[in-house]
Amino acid sequence: MKPILPQGTRDFKPEVLRRRHFIINTIRNLFELYGFEPLETPALENVETLLGKYGDEGDKLIFKILNNGLDHPSKQESARSEFEKVIAGKTVSTITERALRYDLTIPFARFVAMNYHELPMPFKRYQIQPVWRADRPQKGRYREFYQCDADVAGTYSLQADAELALLYRDVFRKLNLPVSVKLNNRKILMALAELTTGAESFRPVTTIIDKLDKIGIEKVKNELINAGLTDEHIQFVEKYLTIQGNIREKINSLKDLFKNSETGLQGLNELETIFNLAGDDPVFDLDTTLARGLDYYTGTIYEVKALNVKMGSIGGGGRYDDLTGLFGVKGVPGTGISFGIDRIYDVMEELNLFTENISESTQLIFFNLGKEESQHAFSLMQECREKGISSELYYDSVKLEKQFKFADKKKIPYAVIIGSREISDGMVKIKELKSGEEQTVKRNDFFSLLEKKYNFKDHS
RNA sequence: GUGGCUGUAGCUCAGUUGGUUAGAGCAUCAGAUUGUGGUUCUGAGGGUCGAGGGUUCGAGCCCCUUUAGCCACCCCA
Numbered sequence: 028m029k030p031i032l033p034q035g036t037r038d039f040k041p042e043v044l045r046r047r048h049f050i051i052n053t054i055r056n057l058f059e060l061y062g063f064e065p066l067e068t069p070a071l072e073n074v075e076t077l078l079g080k081y082g083d084e085g086d087k088l089i090f091k092i093l094n095n096g097l098d099h100p101s102k103q104e105s106a107r108s109e110f111e112k113v114i115a116g117k118t119v120s121t122i123t124e125r126a127l128r129y130d131l132t133i134p135f136a137r138f139v140a141m142n143y144h145e146l147p148m149p150f151k152r153y154q155i156q157p158v159w160r161a162d163r164p165q166k167g168r169y170r171e172f173y174q175c176d177a178d179v180a181g182t183y184s185l186q187a188d189a190e191l192a193l194l195y196r197d198v199f200r201k202l203n204l205p206v207s208v209k210l211n212n213r214k215i216l217m218a219l220a221e222l223t224t225g226a227e228s229f230r231p232v233t234t235i236i237d238k239l240d241k242i243g244i245e246k247v248k249n250e251l252i253n254a255g256l257t258d259e260h261i262q263f264v265e266k267y268l269t270i271q272g273n274i275r276e277k278i279n280s281l282k283d284l285f286k287n288s289e290t291g292l293q294g295l296n297e298l299e300t301i302f303n304l305a306g307d308d309p310v311f312d313l314d315t316t317l318a319r320g321l322d323y324y325t326g327t328i329y330e331v332k333a334l335n336v337k338m339g340s341i342g343g344g345g346r347y348d349d350l351t352g353l354f355g356v357k358g359v360p361g362t363g364i365s366f367g368i369d370r371i372y373d374v375m376e377e378l379n380l381f382t383e384n385i386s387e388s389t390q391l392i393f394f395n396l397g398k399e400e401s402q403h404a405f406s407l408m409q410e411c412r413e414k415g416i417s418s419e420l421y422y423d424s425v426k427l428e429k430q431f432k433f434a435d436k437k438k439i440p441y442a443v444i445i446g447s448r449e450i451s452d453g454m455v456k457i458k459e460l461k462s463g464e465e466q467t468v469k470r471n472d473f474f475s476l477l478e479k480k481y482n483f484k485d486h487s
Numbered sequence: 488g489u490g491g492c493u494g495u496a497g498c499u500c501a502g503u504u505g506g507u508u509a510g511a512g513c514a515u516c517a518g519a520u521u522g523u524g525g526u527u528c529u530g531a532g533g534g535u536c537g538a539g540g541g542u543u544c545g546a547g548c549c550c551c552u553u554u555a556g557c558c559a560c561c562c563c564a
Contacts, residue, residue: 463525
């Protein structure tokens with residue numbers, strides 16, 4: 028049979044994985060620095076846990092798992108009739124009762140609801156795991172991809188929101204990736220709906236204005252007309268969308284625009300508090316067009332866009348005042364962000380931001396020049412390993428061309444050569460493979476040379 | 488779910504208006520050469536042209552179906 032991957036999934040080769048680990052480690056270290064604790068949840072959740080949490084579109088994209096044992100004779104009859112309901116678009120627990128995780132937030136909410144009384148509150152957790160969506164793959168979109176989430180449960184404090192904004196800033200600063208971290212507040216969007224066609228039109232109006240950067244102001248206005256907004260309303264929306272200036276100026280203009288809306292002013296005060304805490308930084312921006320799709324956001328919303336590259340958002344998140352209500356625990360607010368490391372990887376690859384040494388693993392390769400020679404090499408290699416220097420000895424005594432090529436493929440920076448001549452002289456030869464430069468030293472001086480010239484540290 | 492583009496050697500790709508035995512570079516393997524050393528030279532293996540059907544004397548090339556990948560829409564990380 029042909030070896031083949033399911034659509035939208037990927038194998039990660041060593042050099043790719045090293046780069047992914049570099050991104051993940053950067054994020055994880057900062058999560059820890061900010062006081063978040065690790066959590067993992069199962070790949071599988073019960074279907075009911077996930078359904079209805081992501082809107083109608085989201086429900087369609089959840090991978091559902093067929094129950095086992097449907098072929099059992101005693102079940103065949105009911106399975107057949109229940110399957111009719113599946114065809115009709117319903118989800119039936121006798122056919123499917125488990126599904127693959129769609130994001131990390133709902134499983135987190137489920138976890139908090141289940142463990143509320145044992146957890147330190149507020150609970151700050153981070154989670155780095157794959158999620159699955161039955162979307163059609165395209166650029167920057169996979170059916171299996173990783174999310175790195177940091178969420179805070181159990182506080183209304185805007186300090187948490189400010190921390191998350193700073194976390195975004197720090198991660199992308201550390202990755203050397205130019206981005207814009209955009210913030211907005213759902214309350215402002217709610218006020219906008221209230222001041223035009225009423226609160227119930229919140230969703231259609233926000234989805235339309237969210238498209239502004241994609242389709243332009245004229246098409247947005249057309250769609251708003253179709254949605255039933257009057258000329259007066261549209262004038263107001265246009266004013267809102269075209270507010271210019273730095274963050275402070277934008278907030279002031281918006282305060283003026285929403286002076287009659289308590290909700291709007293509240294959202295603006297929240298944003299002001301967050302920006303004051305987070306401090307001035309050109310990465311931050313107040314983006315009035317930012318809406319975000321997920322239904323549960325109620326306050327701050329975030330989105331991260333990579334600069335100078337054509338790619339959807341590489342991070343997003345927001346505040347949700349009722350995180351666990353759906354699971355029966357009331358009054359637990361949450362706020363959180365997510366990093367899409369697959370897209371971050373793609374962007375960094377496109378911008379050539381990975382440094383060469385990321386893919387280095389083994390630092391020293393000992394060439395195998397024969398039975399007796401390799402015995403000397405083996406014992407010196409073990410000394411290297413004891414000193415914490417990652418090293419290996421080529422297993423077979425094959426021609427050097429092969430051993431060089433092996434070293435090249437594994438991106439090993441240095442080769443150690445111990446041939447018969449070196450043995451009889453009590454010497455060791457070390458060669459920097461990139462430059463071809465080589466140096467022969469007494470075996471006793473080997474480690475001091477490594478330390479001095481090649482900057483190897485003794486980690487033992 | 489809807490639409491567009493693409494599938495030729497392990498990889499990147501040529502392949503003329505349909506015409507004999509489908510090519511190149513890289514990679515792989517073998518040999519020669521090198522002061523035991525990434526070079527160079529010589530040679531070899533490797534293909535159901537994504538799959539199935541059709542048109543034709545004849546299809547890698549034209550038509551239909553199907554599948555996979557990419558891209559766009561929807562939505563999103």
